[in-house]
Amino acid sequence: MSQTVLKLNDIVKKYQDGESERVILNHINLEVHEGEFVAIVGPSGCGKSTLLNIAGMMLSSDHGDITLCGEKVSALPKKKWTDIRKENIGFIFQNHQLLPYLKAGEQLTALLGTNPQEVKKLFKELSIDNIIGQYPSHLSGGERQRVAIARAFASNAKLILADEPTASLDSKRGRHAVEMIQMEVHKRNKAAIMVTHDERVLDLADKIYRMEDGQLTQIK
Secondary structure, eight states: OOOEEEEEEEEEEEEEETTEEEEEEEEEEEEEETTEEEEEEOOTTSSHHHHHHHHTTSSOOSEEEEEETTEEGGGSOGGGHHHHHHHHEEEEOTTOOOOTTSOTTHHHHHHHOOOHHHHHHHHHHTTOGGGTTSOGGGSOHHHHHHHHHHHHHHSOOSEEEEESTTTTSOHHHHHHHHHHHHHHHHHHTOEEEEEOSOGGGGGGOSEEEEEETTEEEEOO
């Protein structure tokens, strides 16, 4: 039986909205297991990215527990969160966040210490081995996104978090990027959560949840 990588239990997040208090996440529960690719959809401003940031230990919740790889990380001091995040979580951002002064392959070797042979292997899997020595400014949007995917999977992270990974891509390149994420999740037995507006790629997810009015509901 596959192990639970991430467990969110009774997560609540509120924000002040003028004189009133707005509940963004209203007692959210979510489990993601090894080899499982989860998609979260919902309207803008519904709390999808807030939930992703809490899952990624970039933001603290007002209530509830976060368990990552069997450890209740929400109970740990905030100063330990950075190290836990580096060890256990890989991020794929919609704007790539590649460093302009590093070549594509160096985004992994220089930043993560990844073995060059492993980088070549991963780039080949993602069909970008031909751009390993090029700078981000010379790459297409789809190529930059695939380098970002490679960077996320090159770490030993058990949890991959993707925030709108198709946002800057056309439909064909967007689908291909999500196919790459799905392939790596299943091949490397990672757990992944993708927040997206792009309903054309939802068939690639193992489970789909809809976020609305602070609630998370499984629809697949």
